[in-house]
Amino acid sequence: MKIVVDYDLCESNAVCMGIAPEVFEVRDDDFLYILDENPDESLREKVEESARRCPKQAITIVD
Amino acid sequence: MSLEKILIVGASLAGLNAAKALREAGWQEHLVLLEAGHELPVDRPPLSKGFLLGTTEVERLQLPLASEIDALDIDLRLNARVEGFAADDFRVKLENDDELSAEGVIVATGSSPRRIASWPKAAGIFVLRDLAEAQELRTALAATPSRVVVVGAGFIGAEVASSARALGWEVTMIEVASTPLQRVLPSQVGAFVADLHRSNGVDLRLNSGVDVPLLDGDGTLRGVRLADGSELECEVLVLGIGASPNVEWLRGSGVPISNGICCDETLMAAPGVVAAGDVAEWFNPHFGERMRIEQWDNAVESGGVAARRLLSWAEGDPGEPYVAVPWFWSDQFDAKIQMAGRPAPEDEAVLIDGSVESGKFAYGFKRGERCMGVLAVNRPRRAILARMAMATSLQWDAVVPG
Numbered sequence: 001m002k003i004v005v006d007y008d009l010c011e012s013n014a015v016c017m018g019i020a021p022e023v024f025e026v027r028d029d030d031f032l033y034i035l036d037e038n039p040d041e042s043l044r045e046k047v048e049e050s051a052r053r054c055p056k057q058a059i060t061i062v063d
Numbered sequence: 064m065s066l067e068k069i070l071i072v073g074a075s076l077a078g079l080n081a082a083k084a085l086r087e088a089g090w091q092e093h094l095v096l097l098e099a100g101h102e103l104p105v106d107r108p109p110l111s112k113g114f115l116l117g118t119t120e121v122e123r124l125q126l127p128l129a130s131e132i133d134a135l136d137i138d139l140r141l142n143a144r145v146e147g148f149a150a151d152d153f154r155v156k157l158e159n160d161d162e163l164s165a166e167g168v169i170v171a172t173g174s175s176p177r178r179i180a181s182w183p184k185a186a187g188i189f190v191l192r193d194l195a196e197a198q199e200l201r202t203a204l205a206a207t208p209s210r211v212v213v214v215g216a217g218f219i220g221a222e223v224a225s226s227a228r229a230l231g232w233e234v235t236m237i238e239v240a241s242t243p244l245q246r247v248l249p250s251q252v253g254a255f256v257a258d259l260h261r262s263n264g265v266d267l268r269l270n271s272g273v274d275v276p277l278l279d280g281d282g283t284l285r286g287v288r289l290a291d292g293s294e295l296e297c298e299v300l301v302l303g304i305g306a307s308p309n310v311e312w313l314r315g316s317g318v319p320i321s322n323g324i325c326c327d328e329t330l331m332a333a334p335g336v337v338a339a340g341d342v343a344e345w346f347n348p349h350f351g352e353r354m355r356i357e358q359w360d361n362a363v364e365s366g367g368v369a370a371r372r373l374l375s376w377a378e379g380d381p382g383e384p385y386v387a388v389p390w391f392w393s394d395q396f397d398a399k400i401q402m403a404g405r406p407a408p409e410d411e412a413v414l415i416d417g418s419v420e421s422g423k424f425a426y427g428f429k430r431g432e433r434c435m436g437v438l439a440v441n442r443p444r445r446a447i448l449a450r451m452a453m454a455t456s457l458q459w460d461a462v463v464p465g
Contacts, residue, residue, distance in 0.1 A: 014447035
């Protein structure tokens with residue numbers, strides 16, 4: 001699983017961080033950082049939920 | 064019992080997420096999705112912002128999951144407005160007199176913008192909820208900028224005011240309360256919103272109400288008379304006075320209705336009937352109160368929760384409470400406003416981060432030893448950290464580390 005974020009869409013709403021903090025972090029500079037672009041399969045459910053609940057639909061999971 | 068047919072009423076965010084959750088749970092039977100409109104609804108948040116500004120085009124308004132309708136094997140019925148339901152024999156009646164039966168129903172009929180019943184329909188008076196309404200308002204605001212009156216300083220009104228200013232319009236915002244958002248949030252937040260709008264050139268009139276629209280001979284809007292008798296000239300008037308849940312079709316059906324569809328802690332309203340999104344009113348045990356939430360993230364989350372609840376009900380399972388920590392965002396001028404939790408106007412607003420003057424700050428809302436919510440402006444990290452903490456505990460010290 002590989003995570004791709006469209007930074008043209010991302011507005012740093014940080015919903016993804018609330019669901020999968022192991023993978024996504026919005027820092028004090030207001031930018032989203034991907035902590036692990038190829039997270040373990042055990043995190044798939046959380047990452048999929050993050051993608052679904054992103055208000056800008058900026059997260060894509062490439063299998 | 065295994066359900067052989069489920070009806071989802073309403074194909075917006077909550078309904079589509081319910082459909083997705085049913086399939087993800089492995090339920091493979093006949094899934095019918097009823098939508099009143101002639102096409103799928105769009106994603107609504109951009110309608111008051113980028114879409115009005117012309118920076119977000121209609122192709123970018125597709126709902127998440129809209130492209131998965133076929134893959135999810137959904138029997139989508141458009142132009143299918145529901146008119147009635149009988150909870151005892153599970154028959155849904157459509158406006159065109161068709162009837163559909165099912166063994167489980169997921170209600171996701173959303174809400175509709177309030178209008179002023181005594182006002183005539185007139186060119187120049189707008190509400191904002193669906194794509195057609197947004198397109199009409201966008202067209203009106205694309206004309207040579209002139210004067211717009213926004214009635215109501217809630218989130219929709221405030222976002223429309225912000226967009227109209229960006230397009231060069233003179234904006235007057237009329238609010239009946241003495242501070243914006245007075246019914247839902249402590250006054251410090253309303254004071255910030257008021258300052259934000261005034262410093263960006265909005266003529267904000269508090270403690271002020273509208274009386275009647277003023278129309279030309281041909282029925283076109285030329286202004287509005289206020290409750291104090293004064294008159295404002297304007298070419299465009301937008302009503303942002305809240306929304307009402309779409310529950311009329313359920314009156315007399317046996318499904319309990321209060322301020323929305325009256326659900327138990329698990330989003331179940333009657334045997335085999337669950338609700339999600341704007342229409343669902345339920346007891347959230349985490350906050351210890353009944354709530355109904357008109358927010359994007361709640362539509363996504365509750366759609367899945369309601370769908371799984373319907374399946375667990377069929378298995379005779381008592382289900383689990385829906386313990387959401389509400390969360391929303393609003394973009395107004397240069398402020399990204401985000402709030403987690405469920406504060407009340409009486410809660411004590413404590414500045415927990417930054418300063419209001421700097422435009423980057425957060426308030427925590429204190430009730431006894433609990434933190435009922437955090438509102439952050441241009442501090443997304445602070446808002447989401449609070450939400451994460453509140454999911455575990457509302458204890459002030461846990462949400463707001465010293």
